[in-house]
Amino acid sequence: MECPDITGLKLDYDDWEAIEDIRRRQRAGNMLEIIMPAGALATIFLGNNSAQATFNISGFDFVLFTKAMSQAGDIVRKSIEKEARMQYLSPGKSYEQRQFWKAIYSGCTGGV
Template identity: 30%
Template sequence: MGCKSITGLVLDHQSKMRIAEIATKKKLFKALSVSMIGGTLMSVLNGRNKAEVIGNIKSTDFQALSSAFAGVHLIEKRALMDIADREVARRIPSKNRLFWENISYGCKN
């Protein structure tokens, strides 16, 4: 399925609430990513001397860290898809349903 154009879309109150919920979740996931980066840097760079910091850098598994960051994005995407899928399941006009199907598919415009 590709992203389909919608003209004359009028969202009901519940749909507007879901859009606000999506915006809030996106902010929370962004804060989570920043916290993970900040916490990791603090852990790695926290040391009493250069040797300890170098030891921390050597012992940090940056590949696992990269996987964890990628996981945050996947969890965020799934959370947003769940919201959109719940809206698709509601009894709503076809244009609204198409809008939420587009959101679930990952369309941004």
């Protein structure tokens, strides 16, 4: 989505807290994409002899693992959309603040 030009936007404390929460969620999602494969490899190979590693490979559910990996980003995106929607619906927001949160909900992440 192309990000709108919002003039006169003034973010309040709740907005900044929500932005920081979104950043935390993005960082956690990035870490999850690194940790999940590392954990799978450790489960299969770490501390095992070749026979045990072969058994672990044959018993490992690669289909389920692939599905989980592919959905990690969706989970993060949906949690960010939920946060943006809650901020958009929050009482006392200015028109510009609502435009900002609507843009975030719609997929604009320019600089968040």
